[in-house]
Amino acid sequence: MAQQTRPSALVDLRSDTVTKPTPEMRDAMRDAEVGDDVMGEDPTVQQLEAMAAERMGMEAGLFVASGTMANQVCVCTHTRRGQEMIIEENAHILHFEAGTIAAFAGVQPKPLPSVRGAMDPADVEAAIRPDNEHFPRTGLITVENTHNMEGGAAVPKENMAAVIDVGRRRGIPVHIDGARIFNAAIALGVSPGELVAGASSVAFCFSKGLGCPIGSVITGSREFIAEARRVRKMFGGGMRQAGVIAAPAIVALESMVDRLGQDHEHARILADALAELPGVTLDPADVQTNIIIFEFERDDMDAQQLVAGMRERGVLINPRPRIQPREAERIRVVTHSDVSREDIDHAVAAFRAVLAL
């Protein structure tokens, strides 16, 4: 267990992507047995892919460079050009992947509203296009869990199961952007395999809460992964001695998953303190995992000034970019394995100092 307990020079709460590899990860990178993975000869990558598939209850896995590549390889593998994909309206795939579903997969989105990331299964079913030559064909349904822009909300298992069931009944694949699926599983008290049961593909990241420097994995059926492997090659994502970056991911699966609850606890402490401060609109009960998003509105200070004031006190935070027209200014704060309890206390003190009336 690799909780690092230094009061940091800087407390970096911009994202859980900022974590540095632990000493155990560095050791594993140095000692990794490697081979040419495009030739199917890297034993460390193969071990990681098998472990990841097993965790998700899937047949096979595929190691890729990033969460974005994971999602895009899945979208391209599931769909054909000109199709439509049903997606939650604030999803990462829709807003933060540089328009790739249009540029690479050639599919158009059918965005649906949600309650904190959970789309109504009846809406999903109603959004499936009837057979009519005017319409695009519905080629994919996606669910993001945890939902980043909904403040790390964990989409409940029953909702996931109901949406997955719509896909199964209507013969439409369901992809899960599970960049933070372990955070979701821990918050909901279920195994990740239970949470994604019946989905066609699940992507999750090692370079977020799990603390790795790089990497994501796609899991699915053997047949799907064989096809995804070809698409990954088209993206330029075939990697050679990738065991050096797969090795820390194995360390992460073995030792970084159970500690995620600590990040959630830290986020709750922060949320309780933030909710008391003038200008902050936040219901701490909404903070289920390691992401806090709060509305910020004051006459005497805007979000940029809050960010600057926090930086002066050694705490890094980011505004959450506006993704819907006219929405309120929001700030995102993310806890992770490089943030200790002392760091949280320091951040709370800094927020109080900057926001005190």
Ligand code: TLP
């Ligand atoms: N999210 C990043 C930024 O892109 C916003 C962050 O700091 O949270 N799915 C989800 C739900 C994500 O949150 C992210 C990254 C990705 C996919 C993409 O992963 P990467 O950054 O590895 O391409």
